[in-house]
Amino acid sequence: MEIRWLEAFIAVAEELHFGRAATRLRLAQSPLSQTIRKLEKELGEQLFDRSTRSVALTPAGHAFLPHAHRVFEELELGRQSTRATSGEVYGTVSVGFSGALNHLTLPPLTRAVRQRYPEVTLSLTARVVTRDGIEQLEQGGLDIALVGLPIAPSPVHTRLIxxxxxxxxxxxxxxxxxxxxxxxxxxxxxxxxxxxxxxxxxxxxxxxxxxxxxxxxxxxxxxxxxxxxxxxxxxxxxxxxxxxxxxxxxxxxxxxxxxxxxxxxxxDHALAWREDNPSPVLRAVLEVAEEVLPTPEK
The missing domain is CATH 3.40.190.10 (Periplasmic binding protein-like II)
Incomplete structure (x- = not known):
């Protein structure tokens, strides 16, 4: 199985259209279709239901998609780790927040990260309420969430800000x-x-x-x-x-x-994250947050 096969699968799964996926990958549609067939043959399962009008994931395709995403997440973590050994902090951290309630906490954090680590990208998702933020952290959809306390028992770690x-x-x-x-x-x-x-x-x-x-x-x-x-x-x-x-x-x-x-x-406003998240760039962002968003005295 080749990485480019997974990349092709993800593109079709997200676009649900072979033409748009081919454009996204800068390929002709025929080679893209051949790549998907090779992947399906390797797995022994059909990943897409195809018709002249629509493309849809099969149950096997739905089951395979998060694993394909995880391969690319691991590759990105690998890139971050190799660059971290030379002292360079590089990569993307996904942050969920509710909106107006975070207007005193989110801007200082994003500004400080941008100034300290210009090669770090913060991918921001708005309208994330506390329970959604915790669930997305648990499922790996977010690296950091700005939440309200208290939260229900969870493997997610929080710090009052x-x-x-x-x-x-x-x-x-x-x-x-x-x-x-x-x-x-x-x-x-x-x-x-x-x-x-x-x-x-x-x-x-x-x-x-x-x-x-x-x-x-x-x-x-x-x-x-x-x-x-x-x-x-x-x-x-x-x-x-x-x-x-x-x-x-x-x-x-x-x-x-x-x-x-x-x-x-x-x-009570808090930062939330998974302690078992291995991302080195997440650690760098959390260190910046310790400086610009210290825990207040009660």
Missing amino acids: GREPLGAALPVDHPAAGESAIDLADLAGDGFIASPATAGSALQELTLQACVKAGFRPRVVQEITDPYMVLTLVSAGVGVALMPSCVAGIMPSASVFVPLRDDPTFM
Whole structure:
């Protein structure tokens, strides 16, 4: 089995079109088809269902795809390791983050990595809530995730990088919008905008905890996972939301952030990664993170 056979298989599996895959690989379509047939003969299984109109992975193709990806991941790790022996840090680290909630933590990290290691690429994936981030780390889809604590038992390792009290995001025409601080119980009659309960968002869980502690369960009128879209809907007057204090400086027009007088409920931000991830470039990025995103004192 040759590496170029796997490369051809991955291209067809991702494009599900032999013509597009051939263009991607800079090949004619006929040699590409021959390569796929050689791979199928080597494996003794058909990897694609082909018709004149469509291409689809067979069950065997679906089963083989993650292993083909892993071969190329191992090759990349090998390249990184050989260059690391000469002191050069090179490669790609995939980072998942939620969006607006990370606007004080992600930029310092990406800027510092770019300045320290110009040959390192950070591949950024937005709208990754805590549970999705942990699952992708466990499955190898991400190297680092910015998550909220606590997390469920997992082989994933976390380090606290920020701690912020929750406050209220309100429309400007809300009766409490002009207050310097409010009691959370004052919002018991309002409709809340929150992430779906099934989304696995740490902020959604903290919102429920804070409201129950204040003596009520929030009446959710709109569910959405993107934190900045939550703020946008608040500014549109759809409802109110609880958000960490980091958003105070990025509130959309027609909305305000008001601190809470209650005993604070904190949003704990963390970096998460797999300790058994062998990537040397990941270690370099985590060392930079230790410098620019130190663990705060509680």
